[in-house]
Amino acid sequence: MINMKLSFVNALFINLVFLTSYVAYADEKGKELYMKNCVVCHADDGSGLMPGVADLTGKKAWLALDKNVLSLQIKKGIQNESGISMPAKGGNPNLSDDEIDKIIEFMRHEFAK
Numbered sequence: 001m002i003n004m005k006l007s008f009v010n011a012l013f014i015n016l017v018f019l020t021s022y023v024a025y026a027d028e029k030g031k032e033l034y035m036k037n038c039v040v041c042h043a044d045d046g047s048g049l050m051p052g053v054a055d056l057t058g059k060k061a062w063l064a065l066d067k068n069v070l071s072l073q074i075k076k077g078i079q080n081e082s083g084i085s086m087p088a089k090g091g092n093p094n095l096s097d098d099e100i101d102k103i104i105e106f107m108r109h110e111f112a113k
């Protein structure tokens with residue numbers, strides 16, 4: 001009986017370790033992709049490097065967007081007549097849906113503070 005309880009606790013613990021390392025992994029990957037494809041305009045803290053680039057920090061409207069809507073917006077880019085436009089996929093046509101999702105997770109986690 002005691003053994004059963006112990007192995008249950010063990011299993012819980014192992015799951016927790018697995019889950020945390022997976023989340024850390026997804027975040028690392030998202031960060032890496034962000035640094036490659038987005039940082040030139042959005043800066044490493046998401047605040048935007050030049051006037052006209054959206055400030056992605058804090059509780060901004062884009063954070064409330066559904067993940068799929070946001071993903072589509074990043075894929076299409078943002079055409080701005082009067083200012084700087086954002087190129088589709090940040091200018092990297094090779095970014096996959098999965099990679100864009102990872103970038104979104106990273107941004108939500110890092111910039112939403």
Ligand code: HEC
Pocket residue numbers: 034037038039040041042052053054056061062073074078079080083084085086087089090091103
């Ligand atoms: C060439 C510069 C440039 C690059 C590279 C770039 N962006 Fe942008 N981004 C912009 C500009 C400019 C805007 C603001 C456009 C506007 O609102 O008119 C913007 C806006 C955004 C927004 C805000 C959308 C909203 O609804 O307010 C998000 C989210 C975003 N970019 C994500 C990304 C991601 C993710 C990448 C990398 C894959 C990326 N951007 C790469 C220039 C860039």
